[in-house]
Amino acid sequence: MATTVLVTKGLVKIGASTGVLATDIAAAVDFSDAILSAKISVNVDTIEVPPTLATPKVGRAGSKKYQLDLGYLSNDTSLTTELFSVLWTAAGTPDCTLVFAFQARDGAVSATNPQWQGYFIVDSASLGGTAEALSEGSGSFQLTAAPVRAIV
Amino acid sequence: MDLHGIRTDLAAILAPLGYQSYAYLPDDPQVLPAAVVGVPAAIEYGMTLGSTVAVEIPLTLVFSMTSVQDAQARMDAALSTGVTGSVIDALRTTGSTYWNGSVRVTGAGPVGTVAVGSSNALAVTLTLSLHA
Numbered sequence: 001m002a003t004t005v006l007v008t009k010g011l012v013k014i015g016a017s018t019g020v021l022a023t024d025i026a027a028a029v030d031f032s033d034a035i036l037s038a039k040i041s042v043n044v045d046t047i048e049v050p051p052t053l054a055t056p057k058v059g060r061a062g063s064k065k066y067q068l069d070l071g072y073l074s075n076d077t078s079l080t081t082e083l084f085s086v087l088w089t090a091a092g093t094p095d096c097t098l099v100f101a102f103q104a105r106d107g108a109v110s111a112t113n114p115q116w117q118g119y120f121i122v123d124s125a126s127l128g129g130t131a132e133a134l135s136e137g138s139g140s141f142q143l144t145a146a147p148v149r150a151i152v
Numbered sequence: 153m154d155l156h157g158i159r160t161d162l163a164a165i166l167a168p169l170g171y172q173s174y175a176y177l178p179d180d181p182q183v184l185p186a187a188v189v190g191v192p193a194a195i196e197y198g199m200t201l202g203s204t205v206a207v208e209i210p211l212t213l214v215f216s217m218t219s220v221q222d223a224q225a226r227m228d229a230a231l232s233t234g235v236t237g238s239v240i241d242a243l244r245t246t247g248s249t250y251w252n253g254s255v256r257v258t259g260a261g262p263v264g265t266v267a268v269g270s271s272n273a274l275a276v277t278l279t280l281s282l283h284a
Binding site: 008009010011012030031032033034035036038073132134 | 201204256
């Protein structure tokens with residue numbers, strides 16, 4: 001089996017959450033110009049089954065945690081077109097939830113260029129940094145459910 | 153990202169301060185003071201998913217040494233902040249359609265003399281960092 005190298009490019013769109021994924025994705029804003037890094041991941045807890053005299057110590061899959069990691073250029077000149085402001089505003093809402101779409105390649109969505117979609121909880125937003133250096137923020141945002149892998 | 157546009161707008165920032173801009177060291181001391189917008193020292197493509205490019209570009213200011221005191225005074229003003237004739241302030245506060253936000257001046261130096269035609273001139277190189 002052959003694999004191909006993925007050089008991350010693509011896009012990240014983020015927007016308000018109404019709970020209707022397709023509608024929210026359509027209304028989301030493309031923040032790719034501000035995205036320094038983007039990554040989705042899943043981590044599965046392992047539950048250890050205690051051994052007995054007759055059985056060895058073994059593991060079982062536990063709960064899953066889906067996550068969106070973003071690094072971004074952080075700016076506050078606009079409430080709608082700067083990612084920091086969108087995160088900051090969302091963090092002030094009761095559910096702190098935004099919708100996202102992430103593609104790891106340029107080009108149209110397809111079976112070989114899927115778009116990952118879902119909702120994440122905004123638990124951080126940051127602005128500023130070292131003097132005379134770029135204002136950068138980053139966050140590891142937990143998803144509300146497993147992301148959808150859209151291919152159209 | 154348009155390097156020619158970046159050079160052109162850097163030259164436009166420096167012109168009101170009395171600097172003629174060149175892509176190379178001039179050979180006529182009569183054109184001094186001059187600014188030499190050099191070739192980029194580094195370009196980082198794909199800084200963001202949206203293809204933001206980080207450019208580091210040297211800018212050398214060259215002053216006539218017909219009067220050493222005048223050359224020194226002119227360079228002092230250029231490298232100072234908050235004074236008339238400050239190149240640092242002009243670069244930091246002037247925007248452009250060819251870059252995003254403001255130019256960062258990350259360093260200045262070395263200071264030395266260069267040959268301009270048959271004369272020596274005082275020169276200092278600024279390192280500029282910008283995002284386009």
